[in-house]
Amino acid sequence: KTLKSLGDLKGKRVLVRADFNVPLDGTTITDDGRIRAALPTIEQLRGQGAKVILMAHLGRPKGKVVPELSLAPVAARLGELLGVQVPLAEDTYGPDAHAKVAAMNDGDVVLLQNVRYNPEETSKDEAERDAYARKIADLGDVFVSDGFGVVHRAQGSNYSVAKFLPSAAGLLVEKEVKALSKATENPERPFTVVLGGSKVSDKLGVIENLLSKADRLVIGGGMVFTFLKAEGYEVGSSLLEEDQVDTVKGYMATAREKGVELVLPTDIVVADEFKADSPHQVVPADGIPADKMGLDIGPDSQKLFHDKIVDSKTVVWNGPMGVFEFPAFADGTRAVAQGLVDATKAGAFTIVGGGDSASAVRNLGFPEDGFSHISTGGGASLEFLEGKELPGLKVLE
Numbered sequence: 280k281t282l283k284s285l286g287d288l289k290g291k292r293v294l295v296r297a298d299f300n301v302p303l304d305g306t307t308i309t310d311d312g313r314i315r316a317a318l319p320t321i322e323q324l325r326g327q328g329a330k331v332i333l334m335a336h337l338g339r340p341k342g343k344v345v346p347e348l349s350l351a352p353v354a355a356r357l358g359e360l361l362g363v364q365v366p367l368a369e370d371t372y373g374p375d376a377h378a379k380v381a382a383m384n385d386g387d388v389v390l391l392q393n394v395r396y397n398p399e400e401t402s403k404d405e406a407e408r409d410a411y412a413r414k415i416a417d418l419g420d421v422f423v424s425d426g427f428g429v430v431h432r433a434q435g436s437n438y439s440v441a442k443f444l445p446s447a448a449g450l451l452v453e454k455e456v457k458a459l460s461k462a463t464e465n466p467e468r469p470f471t472v473v474l475g476g477s478k479v480s481d482k483l484g485v486i487e488n489l490l491s492k493a494d495r496l497v498i499g500g501g502m503v504f505t506f507l508k509a510e511g512y513e514v515g516s517s518l519l520e521e522d523q524v525d526t527v528k529g530y531m532a533t534a535r536e537k538g539v540e541l542v543l544p545t546d547i548v549v550a551d552e553f554k555a556d557s558p559h560q561v562v563p564a565d566g567i568p569a570d571k572m573g574l575d576i577g578p579d580s581q582k583l584f585h586d587k588i589v590d591s592k593t594v595v596w597n598g599p600m601g602v603f604e605f606p607a608f609a610d611g612t613r614a615v616a617q618g619l620v621d622a623t624k625a626g627a628f629t630i631v632g633g634g635d636s637a638s639a640v641r642n643l644g645f646p647e648d649g650f651s652h653i654s655t656g657g658g659a660s661l662e663f664l665e666g667k668e669l670p671g672l673k674v675l676e
């Protein structure tokens with residue numbers, strides 16, 4: 280159900296669950312992508328004369344009030360972006376939330392304090408979560424689920440609330456679902472999936488699901504060393520999940536059987552230690568010295584990955600190729616991002632999925648419109664790509 284299904288919202292109190300789980304350095308937001316992604320829904324609701332009551336989590340305070348995880352920096356940034364005051368209620372459904380909502384005029388925006396300050400938000404006990412969600416529901420007339428990044432969770436403010444109010448997906452959730460479905464359900468071919476990030480164990484479901492859909496799987500990041508080990512190479516002191524080597528060997532066999540091209544790096548940037556200023560050098564992928572750790576893909580691999588991406592009609596990318604936070608090891612991630620930008624220009628449909636790759640793209644200075652879609656989901660977009668049923672979407676059906 281989309282926003283339209285909620286009818287005329289003038290004067291209505293609209294509870295909106297957003298994903299404002301942004302990276303913070305103290306109280307400074309280092310990537311406000313998720314806040315900006317929520318603006319279309321908020322603007323549309325304000326335009327309709329609704330009272331917009333926003334709910335969100337920040338971090339994992341585990342049911343306690345952790346002042347460092349207050350949504351105050353989010354309220355401030357949102358206010359700047361919208362050009363209006365966004366008051367922050369001290370609580371999620373307590374006296375201050377009620378007072379602030381009661382004082383709202385049509386078109387006003389209020390943010391409720393971190394929903395995860397309440398132990399019931401993430402309670403495993405459904406009855407407890409429902410009782411809490413009913414209290415939240417008292418604050419609104421309708422519910423809009425727009426926190427795509429949390430749709431893989433069945434929690435109080437994104438799932439249980441939908442049981443007690445007329446509910447619909449917001450514009451962001453709608454856009455994410457359309458984009459990710461377009462890539463996974465009926466991709467124009469060649470369909471290339473680029474995977475990185477530190478752990479192969481985080482990506483097992485995605486690899487399994489996409490092995491039967493993609494034409495090509497390009498692997499980099501920390502997880503690639505488990506693939507190189509499965510190829511029979513030594514990986515020095517690089518990240519390695521020894522217990523996944525056999526699983527990866529199985530994937531390699533499946534890829535061969537199904538005719539899926541598996542692209543691994545041919546050279547690696549290795550360093551003495553995990554440090555921004557560590558001495559480093561480029562070595563062949565089958566020649567990583569025992570005392571070195573791989574922190575990025577090498578220049579030949581960067582060109583190879585870029586070219587494979589450009590030779591695609593659909594590209595889904597999840598996970599950085601190296602330790603992009605250290606400038607010396609950011610070139611692999613940059614080359615992949617550039618590949619997607621070039622593919623987009625050539626008419627391909629390109630998706631950057633996942634928290635880290637989305638932050639990498641923005642922090643490396645790539646324009647957002649260089650890609651067909653930058654997902655705001657981390658775990659949520661991964662689970663979507665795994666083909667799993669997502670409770671936060673299911674409850675809106």
Ligand code: 3PG
Pocket residue numbers: 298300338339428429432634656657658659
């Ligand atoms: C995310 O950052 O991926 C989402 O906000 C979900 O956060 P969570 O993994 O703490 O539930």
